[in-house]
Amino acid sequence: MSQSRAFLRAQQRRRDAEQRREVRLRRAALGALVVAGAAAPSASAATFPVSNLADAGAGSLRQAILDANAAPGADEVTFAAGLTGQISLASQIPVADALTITGPSAGGIVLDGGGTTRLLDATAALTVSDLTLRNGDAGGGSGGAIAVSGSPLRLTDVTVTGSTASRGGGVYVSGNSVEISGTTMTGNTATYSGGALTTDGNSSVVASDRLTISDSVFSGNTSAANGGGVALYDNYVDTLVQRTTIDGNTVTGNGSSFEDGGGIWIEDTYNGRSTTVRDSTITGNTTPDAGGGIAFGENFYGPTEVVGSTITGNTAAVGGGVSMADDEPLAGLTAFAVRNSTITGNTATQTGGGLSIGYASGSSDGDTAVVGTVLAGNTASGGAPDLFRRPGHTGTITVGNSLLQDPTGATFTEAPAGTVITGVDPRLGALADNGGPTRTRLPLVGSPLRDAGVASGLTADQRGRTRTVDIPGVADAAGSDGTDIGAAELQVNAIPTIAGPASAAVDEDTPVTIAGLSVTDPDDTGAAGTATFAVDRGTVSLALAGATGNGTGTVTVSATRAALNAALAGGALTYAPAPDSTAGATLTVTYDDGVTDETGTRGTAVPRTVTLDVRAINDAPTLAVPGAQRTVAGGSFAFGTLGGNAIRVADVDATTVSVTLVTGGGTLRLPTADGLAFQEGAPSGATRLRFTGAVAAVNAALDGLAYTAPAGRSAPDRVDVTVDDQGGTGAGGVLSAAAAVPVTIAPTVTPAGSPVLCGEPVVLRPVLTGTRVQFTGVTLPAYAGRQVEVRSGSTVVARTTVAADGTFSRTIKAPPKRRQASVTYKAVVANTGSPTYRLVRRVTMTQEGTRLTGRLRLSRQIRRGTTGILYVDTSCGGRKRAAKITLARDGRFTATVSRPSQGFAVYRVRIRVSRTLVTWTAPLIVLPGSAR
Incomplete structure (x- = not known):
């Protein structure tokens, strides 16, 4: 080290010695205060309650602590239930015996020094939790809110704000271990070092001592010299800063060369103890000298690391993000390492915007390794924007599996070779809450950081998320194990899977429950996903709240996976085949878990298809018959389409049907027997007919079926019709249908001296066969041998003679098709002397x-x-x-x-x-x- 640097270091050590002398004097003064104000010693450790907010006197915090000081053993001070508010202190409270001060778990107790006094001055082990300490002032001494000398300090869920001191504007600890967790230190000021916190070790520590800062925030603090937020000096213990935010702290400068570490300054680690900054975010800090975010000073005789941390937006003259001045050589070890971290957007007014290694002069010989780290987007007015080796540094600097966006001015060895990405934008998102205790910058879609780094033994990223996650579809870069470069590992949403049968059996025309379907999702968040069930034939329904489209070809539902699986297991999904169809169908099931992961991939499962095999089931035939029919004794009428009283059979799956026609005495005649096989009766006339044939042939024979009532009968008759399908084409056996047509028979009455009809027209039952119309008239036994005219409207279209049995028939040419539905034929029996009527309108x-x-x-x-x-x-x-x-x-x-x-x-x-x-x-x- 140069002579000027040695002189400055000697000057600082003289200042440190003065501070230690101050500690010894304060410890002696505290002992005198304890003797003067202590109560009689108690026989054993005890709990001392605080029942009011007074500064002194019975029930006050001060009295409780003085009583605890006088009691042997580790004691505890607690606060009465429901007690909240501010305790204003006129002077500091001494802590001379091991003490735990436990505030209400809900908070609400504030110790306020009014800007005139330190709050707590401890020479024994002190633990404080769930309190707010504010407006303390050490009056030129150290530790504006708390000062601890030669004893351990533990702070849990404590807020320290608005306090002032020479060193450690908020808290100062010397000579022992420190544990700080869940604590916020904001708006504190040091006229020398450590705007919020200063620790100053000594050689009297034991192996179990440690310095740990976890899950805490240091924000908006100010110092004139080293450590705008935190100053950790002379560390004879393992030092760990983890899951902590150091944000917006400032070193204002005091005209000396000790103006390093805008966020945190760490110097002098001995006895081979380690120093680690892990899973933390250092942002927006400023210093006029070195290390805008973190300044590592000199004399690091143990491994020193920055691991899994985000360092962004800091400013310094040298090393805008991080400065390592003097990492001592370690046999077989890398003295200083930056692993799996993101150092971006920092500014140096001179050199080394991102990371600076070495002194401005002198020698520093330890080796430095940069692994799996982003150095990008940093600026330096004097050059080397991302990485700078300062003059005098003789150790090696290796960079591997990292992204160094601008290597200008950087001197390093690439190891392994070919694993450093240069000249490329890392494509990072803004600093944001991406989960976890601290803010991070996530790689964007298409970022070159993806699957280009190495895990270096880490199993979690800065946020506590899984590391390594190998992204599907992204090829690992050379030398990469699939880990992303930087502090944050992109998390891939596990794609859900749909399990279910390959096929399901379905009976024709019978709804069936589709069993065996379920959705699995390894990283199910419990949020609602969207499932669809679609069939290409038939309909599907799902009995689950929110399901839409039930009874159609597609059902959609938004539900949690647990609710969906429970419904499916309970038989909520049913399929109904298309009516009267044996064609198979395909059920397609999709599921989207509603999550778009950090790689931009949607959690959509591969669709599951289930083949639905429909088994043919015999369908019963159907039978349509008209209502009651009427005629006169010996008279006839015909069943038919044109008369509006047809008998018809139908069967969707039978090729041949059997029909049975039975009357109670009337005679049945078929107009045709084409395509029919008769088992009973003859088509020319019988009271019982049984025949088989195709449905079309059967209906052709029934269209024109004539019924003739027995002569002289007036009792009602009926026509019983039965059809069976002879087993059809599917399972289920023979099915049938039956119906009856009542027939009312009126007696034939012949008025004296007058024919029955007297020239009145009789509506005929014409049967259309091809291009001909066949008439079967009602029987007119009283007019045997008489002439009858067949008329269409007023036009006589045929003449014939009534036979001896009263029947008559005639075949004529059919009218054009456009008129066949509206033509009405009538028969008129000639009668001498009967009036003539003009047919005008029906x-x-x-x-x-x-x-x-x-x-x-x-x-x-x-x-x-x-x-x-x-x-x-x-x-x-x-x-x-x-x-x-x-x-x-x-x-x-x-x-x-x-x-x-x-x-x-x-x-x-x-x-x-x-x-x-x-x-x-x-x-x-x-x-x-x-x-x-």
Whole structure:
């Protein structure tokens, strides 16, 4: 070391000796105070309560401490439950015997020196927790709030603020171990060193002594000389600063060369003891000399490290981030190491914006290693912005598995070779709360820091998160073990997985529970994820709160993984196949845990597919039959589509069906037997028919099925219809359907001297076959041999003769397709002397009991409000007035009429349209309760 530097060091040691003399004098004075004010000694250690906020007297903190001083052994001072507020001290309180001062766990007790006195002065072991110490003033001495000489100090969850001293504006400890945790020291001032805290060791320590600062904050403190926030000097113990923030502290300068360490200054470590700054953030600190963030002075005779820490935004003349002046050579060891740290955005007004190694003059021979560290974005007006070796440093500087953005002016050895990234932006996010006790800068997406470093034996990053995390899809850089360079290791969201069966059996038309599905997520946070269940055929439902889309092809739900798995295990997921379909389906399950990890990757599971195999199940046939039918004894009618009374069968999965038709006496005739095989009866006429055939052939035969009532019968009959599918095409056996069609038979009544119908038209049951229309008329036994006309409207389309049994039939050419749905055919039996009626318009009437309703199609002349007369035939050619009617808006009318004395009645409507024109509607046979 140069002569000028030696002179300065000697000057500092003289100052240190003066400070130690002050400690000895203070210890002697404290002993006298204790003797003068102590109570009688107690037989054993005790707890002394504080019951008020007074400065002195019974129940005061001062009295409790004096009583504890006088009692042998380690004692404790506590505060009465519910006691909160400020204790204003007029003078310092001496602590002469081992003492623990325990404040309320909720806080609320403040010791205030009013800016005129130190608060606590200890010459024995002192432990303080859950208190606020403020506005202490050592009056030119050390330790504005607390001074401890030759004894250990432990602070837990303590706040020290607004205090002033020469050294250790807030706290000063000499000659023993220090443990500080969960403590905040802010706004304190030292006129010399250690704005918040100064420790000053001596050679009388034992191996168990240590200096530890954990989970604490040193912010906004000021000193004139070394250590704007913290000054740790003459350390004969292992020194550890961990999970601590040192932020916004300042060395203002005093005109000497001892103006180092804007945030923290550490110097002189002996006996091979280690010095470590770990998992901490040093930011926004300033000094006019060396080490804006951290200044390591000289005489480090043990390993010294900065590990897993973020040092950013600090300012100094040299070593804006970190300065290591004198790391002594260690046999077989690296004297100074910076491992897995982030040193960025620091400023040097001279050289070494990020990291400076060595004295300005003199020699410092220890070796330095920079491993897995970011040195980037630092600036230095005099050059070497990121890394600087000062003149006189003779040790080696190795850099490996690191990013050195600007190597200008840097002298180092790359080891291992090819592992240092240079000239590249590290792509770091801003300093922020990224989890953990201290703020960090995370690599951004695409950062070259990813998977380019080495873990160096670390298992956690600065935040306490897992290290190493090898990022999928990012190739490890040369020499890397997959660790990220820097203090923060990007965490990868473990991708959830979906477990479940490869397939599931489903019965046709039968909903089934899909069992065996579950979601696993190794780093489940308990937050809601999103699951979807989609099928390409059929529908799916999930009985879980928040599920949407139930009964459709896709269900979506947002729920915690635990809730989702519980629902799935409980049978909440059901699948319903498409109706009457045996086509299989695929269920696709997706899950997103809702987390986008620090690499920008979303936690989306690989979709799980389940093949749904649908087993064919025999579907029962269906049967459609009309309502009750009516005819007269010996009369006939046909079941058919054009008549609106068809019998039809259907079966979605049967190729052949069997049909059984049975009556109670009436005769059944089929218009066709094509494609049918008969087991009972003949298609030409029988009371019981049983046949098989394809569904289409069966329906063709039933369309036109004729029923003939027994002659002379008036008792009701019925047609029983049964269809079975002969086992269909699936499992389940033979299924069938059955129905009955009641048939009302009115007796044939022939009025004396008059034919039954007297020229009235009879509605036929035409059957359309291809391009022909086949008629099967009602039976007219009273008109055997008489001629009958088949009319469409007023046009006679065919003439035929009534057979001896009263039947008649005729085949004509079918009308065009566009008219087939609206054509009505009528048969009129000629009757000499019967009146002739002009067919103008059709009327529909229905009689139920004595109430008759009808509807007439309106026109310009026949409209709402038109009145008319309802007549009923009395005999052939005769009629009588039955009721007056008025047409409603839709052409409807109602009338109350007498119950027919015979089995049927014929009604007519007459409308007077003008003075000269009287129009009659086409007369219709209206049986009681029937509709035509």
